[in-house]
Amino acid sequence: MTKSECYSQISTCNAGIEEDQKKIREWEEKIDLYENTNRRLERGQENMADFCSCHSRKICQARDY
Numbered sequence: 001m002t003k004s005e006c007y008s009q010i011s012t013c014n015a016g017i018e019e020d021q022k023k024i025r026e027w028e029e030k031i032d033l034y035e036n037t038n039r040r041l042e043r044g045q046e047n048m049a050d051f052c053s054c055h056s057r058k059i060c061q062a063r064d065y
Contacts, residue, residue, distance in 0.1 A: 001009075
């Protein structure tokens with residue numbers, strides 16, 4: 001293999017590595033977005049459970065009067 005062919009091969013490998021790194025960053029962003037969305041949904045479910053619990057107590061208290 002000539003020096004030129006060797007440099008060409010290295011360049012091709014580097015381009016492949018850069019493309020792989022770009023794909024990894026894209027997937028990391030998607031994972032972060034998913035995790036953030038999941039956390040928001042969990043907080044929403046907790047808030048809804050708190051609301052329902054509070055609402056149920058108010059109904060029970062109103063019936064007791």
